Amino acid sequence: MKKINNWLLSGLLFLMVSTVFSQGKITGTITDGNGSLPGANVAIKGTKTAATADFDGKFSINATTSGELVISFIGYNAKTVVFSVSNGGTTNLGTIVLESDSNQLEEIVVIGKGVVDLAKERKTPIAVSTIRASEIQTKIGTMDITQTMVNTPSVYVAGQAGGFGDSRVTVRGFQQDNTAFLLNGQPINGMEDGKVYWSNWSGMGDIANAIQIQRGLGSSKLAISSVGGTVNFVTKATDMKEGGFLSSGFANDDYYKTTIAYNTGISKSGWGASFMISHWQGDGYNQGTRGEGQSYFLSVGYKANDKHNFNFLITGAPQAHDQNFSKRISDYLGFGRKYNNNYGYLNGQYVSERTNFYHKPVANFNWDYKINDKVDLSTVVYASWGRGGGTGNYGGSANKKYKSELNPYTGTTQTTYIDFDQIYANNQALAGGAGQSSNSYLIRSSMNNHEWYGVVSNLKTNITENLSLNLGLDLRTYKGTHYRQVADFVGLNNFTDVRRLRGENHQTQGSNVSQVVNQSLPPEPWNAFFQTIPQNQIIDYDYSETISYGGAFGQLEYSNDNFSAFFQGSVSNQNHQRFDRYDYLPQFEESEKVNNIGYNAKGGASYKVADNHSFYVNAGYYNRQPYHDNIYLNFTNEVNPLTSNEKILGFEAGYNFKSKNFNASLNAYRTSWKDRVASTSRTVTIAAGETIGSTTLAFGDLVYKSNLGVEQLHSGLELDFTYKILSSLDVRGFASVGNWEYKGNSITRETDDNQNLLSETLVDVDGGKVGDAAQTTWGLGAKYEFIKGFSIDADWRNYDKLYSNVGAVKNNLELPSYDLVDAGISYKLLVGKFKSNSVVFRVNINNVFDEVYLSELSSNIKVTDNISTSNASLGTYQSNNRVYKGIADGNQGYFGLGRTWNFSVRYNF
CATH class of the missing domain: 2.170.130.10 (TonB-dependent receptor, plug domain)
Incomplete structure (x- = not known):
C-alpha cells in the first residue's frame, strides 16, 4: 500500500511539473490600424480564460495548450487568431488589427x-x-x-x-x-x-x-x-481615440456651412473631451426664407474605473430663419412655386414679417455604474433653457399694406408682397409717431421661453441567466413663459397697448387699462437668450405655466436562445397650473391646479424558429394625460371640461428573416386612439371679408382649429429589406400600406391668431381619412461601389393616399400621388499613413427629375364647391376650369421642393 501511495505521489508531482513547464504566455497588441484599442477583450476559445488589453492595447494571457484566441471590441468585428504554446516561454502574436463593423449597433x-x-x-x-x-x-x-x-x-x-x-x-x-x-x-x-x-x-x-x-x-x-x-x-460622447474633422458644404440658394470638430481621446487617467462648432446660412429655397445659425457641442468624459463611467455634454443650435406660410394653389400658379408673401422691402432693404428665432441649450450628465456582474445603474440628469419665439404683425389689419400685382394665372389683380415703405410712411405721419391698434402697424415677437429640468434613472438586474428586471424613475419640472414684445416699430416712436382685465369666473371687469411701450428687441437668438424686455414693455399677453411630472417604470424580460417575452408597465402623475399676469387682476392671476394620473402597460413575446426565422407579437395600452395647452380653454385660466385622459390600444405582430446577405422584416399593426384632442392650424389667405362665426377676417389672418373627443383607428402592413447582391452592390427597399381613419363624432373649435373663439360645432367624422401623411408608400434604393472609396447611390420613393391636414373631417381631400428620386456620389481619398486620415467628397441631388407635386394641403375645398361662398352665380371651381391635377386651386398648402443640390468636402484626421 505504501508503494502504491508513493507511485501516486510521484505521478502527481510529475504532472504538476509538466503542466508548469508546458504553460506559456501569449502576448500582443490590439489596434484598429490607426491606434490602440484599450479595453479590448481577449479570450481563449472554449475556456473561461480571458484578459483585457491595457491602455496601449497590449495584452498578456496564460495558456497551457495551443488553441485559438477570440479578440473582440465594441464596434469591431471579432477576430480569431491561432496560437501555439512555447513551453515556459512567451509567444508574441504581434499587432492584431480589428476591422470596424458598421452593422453593429x-x-x-x-x-x-x-x-x-x-x-x-x-x-x-x-x-x-x-x-x-x-x-x-x-x-x-x-x-x-x-x-x-x-x-x-x-x-x-x-x-x-x-x-x-x-x-x-x-x-x-x-x-x-x-x-x-x-x-x-x-x-x-x-x-x-x-x-x-x-x-x-x-x-x-x-x-x-x-x-x-x-x-x-x-x-x-x-x-x-x-x-x-x-x-x-x-x-456622440467623448471618443476613445484622438481625432476630428473639418468640413465645408455648399448648396443651392447661396447656402454654405462650415464645421470643425476635435476629440482628445481618453487619457491614461481616464479623462477626455470632444467638441464641435459650426456655422450655416442660406437664402432658403422659397422666397423670403433666409436663415442663419450656429451649432455647438461639448462632451467631457471620465472613466474612473471599471465600475464608474461619467459623461457631461452640452449642445445647442441658436438660429433665426424667415418663414413661408401656406397659400392658395392659384397664388403659386400665378407667381411661381417659390412664392411667399411674408416679406417686403423698406428703403430697398429686405424685411421679413415672419421670423422664427430660438436658442435652446441642452445639457445632460450621465453616470453608468456597474454595481456588480449582475446589477447596473444608469442615470441621466438633464436641463434645457429655451429663449426666443416668432414674429408677426400687430395692430389693425387695415394698417397692414400690400403691393398689388396682376396674377397671370387668374387674370385678376391681387395683393402680394408687404409694402413696408407705405407702412413706414403711415406710421411716421401719426402725431408724435404714437401708434395704437386702430391706426398703426408694427412687427411683434411672440416669446416662448422655458426652463426644464429632469432625471431618468434605471436599475437593471440580471436575476438569472435568462431573466432580467429593470426598475426606474422619470422626474421632470418645467416652467414656460409666454409674452409679446415689439421687434420693430416700423417708424413709430411708441405704441399704446390696451387691455381689459378678467376677474372671478374669468369675466372681464372694470375699465380698460393701457400702457405705452417704446422699447424693442430684434429677433436674434443670442440676444434673446441673454436679454429680456422689461415687464412694462410687454404687449398683448403675458402668462406662464408650471408642469411637474413624476413617473415610475419597470420591465421584466425572459429570454433564451429561441424564446423571449417581456412585460413593461409605468405610471405617472402630471401637475399643471397657469399664471396670467396680463389679462387678470392680480388676485385672480393663478389658475386652478390640475392633476392627472396616467399609466401604460405593454407586453410581448417572440419565438425563433430557426437561425434565420423569428416571429413576435406585442400589445400595449396607454392611458395618457392631455397636454397642458388642451387643459385650459382658449388661453385663459378656465379649465377645459371636455378634456380627459386619452386611451390608446395597440397590437402588432411581425416576422423577421436574417441571413448573411439578405434581411427582411414584415410588420402588422392596429392602433386605436380614443378621447384624443387634436390641434392643427391653417393660414387663411383670402380677400378681406370672409366670416367665421360672427367674426370677419382679414387677408392673411391665421385661424387655429381644434378637434375634441376624436377617435382614430390606424392599421397597416410594413415591409423593409436589405440585400447585399455583390460585395460592391447593396439594395434596400420598403413598403407601407395603411388605413388611417377617424371614428364617430368630434367637436370642432376655431380661434383666431389672438386666441379669440370664432366657432364651435359638432361634426360627424366617421370614416374620414387622417391627413398630413401618405398612407401608402413604396421605396427602393441601391448603392454601388465602383472602386474602393468611390460609390454612387440612389433612392426612389412613391407616395399615395395622401390627404389634407384639416383635422377630423368625414370627406377629406385626397392629393395626387407623386414620385421622388434622390441620388448621390461619394469619393473617399485616403491621405497620410493612417486609415482614419481621409478626405471625403459628397454630392447630393434631391428630386433628380424635378417632380412638381403638392406635399401638403391645409384646406378641404372640392372642385364642385363654389368659388365664392357669397355669390353662387360665379360658379364652381370645376365650371370655371380652376382645377390643378384634380384639385380646386383655391386650396391652401405647399408645393414640395423642386430639384436641389449640395456639395460637401470633409477632412478626417
Whole structure:
C-alpha cells in the first residue's frame, strides 16, 4: 500500500511539473490600424480564460495548450487568431488589427446604456429602423435631420417648404406631438403641447451617432406615449481615440456651412473631451426664407474605473430663419412655386414679417455604474433653457399694406408682397409717431421661453441567466413663459397697448387699462437668450405655466436562445397650473391646479424558429394625460371640461428573416386612439371679408382649429429589406400600406391668431381619412461601389393616399400621388499613413427629375364647391376650369421642393 501511495505521489508531482513547464504566455497588441484599442477583450476559445488589453492595447494571457484566441471590441468585428504554446516561454502574436463593423449597433452607445432605450437592448423584437452616423452625414446635406428618415416605412416628412427647420414628422399617421422623441434617453417633446421644432436641432446631423425609429409600441421603458412610435437620437460622447474633422458644404440658394470638430481621446487617467462648432446660412429655397445659425457641442468624459463611467455634454443650435406660410394653389400658379408673401422691402432693404428665432441649450450628465456582474445603474440628469419665439404683425389689419400685382394665372389683380415703405410712411405721419391698434402697424415677437429640468434613472438586474428586471424613475419640472414684445416699430416712436382685465369666473371687469411701450428687441437668438424686455414693455399677453411630472417604470424580460417575452408597465402623475399676469387682476392671476394620473402597460413575446426565422407579437395600452395647452380653454385660466385622459390600444405582430446577405422584416399593426384632442392650424389667405362665426377676417389672418373627443383607428402592413447582391452592390427597399381613419363624432373649435373663439360645432367624422401623411408608400434604393472609396447611390420613393391636414373631417381631400428620386456620389481619398486620415467628397441631388407635386394641403375645398361662398352665380371651381391635377386651386398648402443640390468636402484626421 505504501508503494502504491508513493507511485501516486510521484505521478502527481510529475504532472504538476509538466503542466508548469508546458504553460506559456501569449502576448500582443490590439489596434484598429490607426491606434490602440484599450479595453479590448481577449479570450481563449472554449475556456473561461480571458484578459483585457491595457491602455496601449497590449495584452498578456496564460495558456497551457495551443488553441485559438477570440479578440473582440465594441464596434469591431471579432477576430480569431491561432496560437501555439512555447513551453515556459512567451509567444508574441504581434499587432492584431480589428476591422470596424458598421452593422453593429453597440458602437453607437458609449454612455447611458441603461436609459437609452434601443431595440437591441431588449431581445423581444419591435418594428424598428436604425440610421447610423455615416448615412446621416451622407444624406442630410442642407436638409433638416428629419430628411434622413424618409426611406423608412410609415414615416412621412412634411413642412419643408416652410423654411429652414420647419419640417414635421409623422409615424404611422400620427403627428410628431404623438410620437416620443428622446435624446440620449432624455425626452425632448414639448411639455406644453408635445411638439418638436427641428430648427432647434439643426446641429443634430453633426453630433448624432445614430437615429433609431421604433414604430408603434417601441422599446422605451419610460412613462411616455409612443402612439406613433419612439425616435431615439443618440449623440456622440467623448471618443476613445484622438481625432476630428473639418468640413465645408455648399448648396443651392447661396447656402454654405462650415464645421470643425476635435476629440482628445481618453487619457491614461481616464479623462477626455470632444467638441464641435459650426456655422450655416442660406437664402432658403422659397422666397423670403433666409436663415442663419450656429451649432455647438461639448462632451467631457471620465472613466474612473471599471465600475464608474461619467459623461457631461452640452449642445445647442441658436438660429433665426424667415418663414413661408401656406397659400392658395392659384397664388403659386400665378407667381411661381417659390412664392411667399411674408416679406417686403423698406428703403430697398429686405424685411421679413415672419421670423422664427430660438436658442435652446441642452445639457445632460450621465453616470453608468456597474454595481456588480449582475446589477447596473444608469442615470441621466438633464436641463434645457429655451429663449426666443416668432414674429408677426400687430395692430389693425387695415394698417397692414400690400403691393398689388396682376396674377397671370387668374387674370385678376391681387395683393402680394408687404409694402413696408407705405407702412413706414403711415406710421411716421401719426402725431408724435404714437401708434395704437386702430391706426398703426408694427412687427411683434411672440416669446416662448422655458426652463426644464429632469432625471431618468434605471436599475437593471440580471436575476438569472435568462431573466432580467429593470426598475426606474422619470422626474421632470418645467416652467414656460409666454409674452409679446415689439421687434420693430416700423417708424413709430411708441405704441399704446390696451387691455381689459378678467376677474372671478374669468369675466372681464372694470375699465380698460393701457400702457405705452417704446422699447424693442430684434429677433436674434443670442440676444434673446441673454436679454429680456422689461415687464412694462410687454404687449398683448403675458402668462406662464408650471408642469411637474413624476413617473415610475419597470420591465421584466425572459429570454433564451429561441424564446423571449417581456412585460413593461409605468405610471405617472402630471401637475399643471397657469399664471396670467396680463389679462387678470392680480388676485385672480393663478389658475386652478390640475392633476392627472396616467399609466401604460405593454407586453410581448417572440419565438425563433430557426437561425434565420423569428416571429413576435406585442400589445400595449396607454392611458395618457392631455397636454397642458388642451387643459385650459382658449388661453385663459378656465379649465377645459371636455378634456380627459386619452386611451390608446395597440397590437402588432411581425416576422423577421436574417441571413448573411439578405434581411427582411414584415410588420402588422392596429392602433386605436380614443378621447384624443387634436390641434392643427391653417393660414387663411383670402380677400378681406370672409366670416367665421360672427367674426370677419382679414387677408392673411391665421385661424387655429381644434378637434375634441376624436377617435382614430390606424392599421397597416410594413415591409423593409436589405440585400447585399455583390460585395460592391447593396439594395434596400420598403413598403407601407395603411388605413388611417377617424371614428364617430368630434367637436370642432376655431380661434383666431389672438386666441379669440370664432366657432364651435359638432361634426360627424366617421370614416374620414387622417391627413398630413401618405398612407401608402413604396421605396427602393441601391448603392454601388465602383472602386474602393468611390460609390454612387440612389433612392426612389412613391407616395399615395395622401390627404389634407384639416383635422377630423368625414370627406377629406385626397392629393395626387407623386414620385421622388434622390441620388448621390461619394469619393473617399485616403491621405497620410493612417486609415482614419481621409478626405471625403459628397454630392447630393434631391428630386433628380424635378417632380412638381403638392406635399401638403391645409384646406378641404372640392372642385364642385363654389368659388365664392357669397355669390353662387360665379360658379364652381370645376365650371370655371380652376382645377390643378384634380384639385380646386383655391386650396391652401405647399408645393414640395423642386430639384436641389449640395456639395460637401470633409477632412478626417
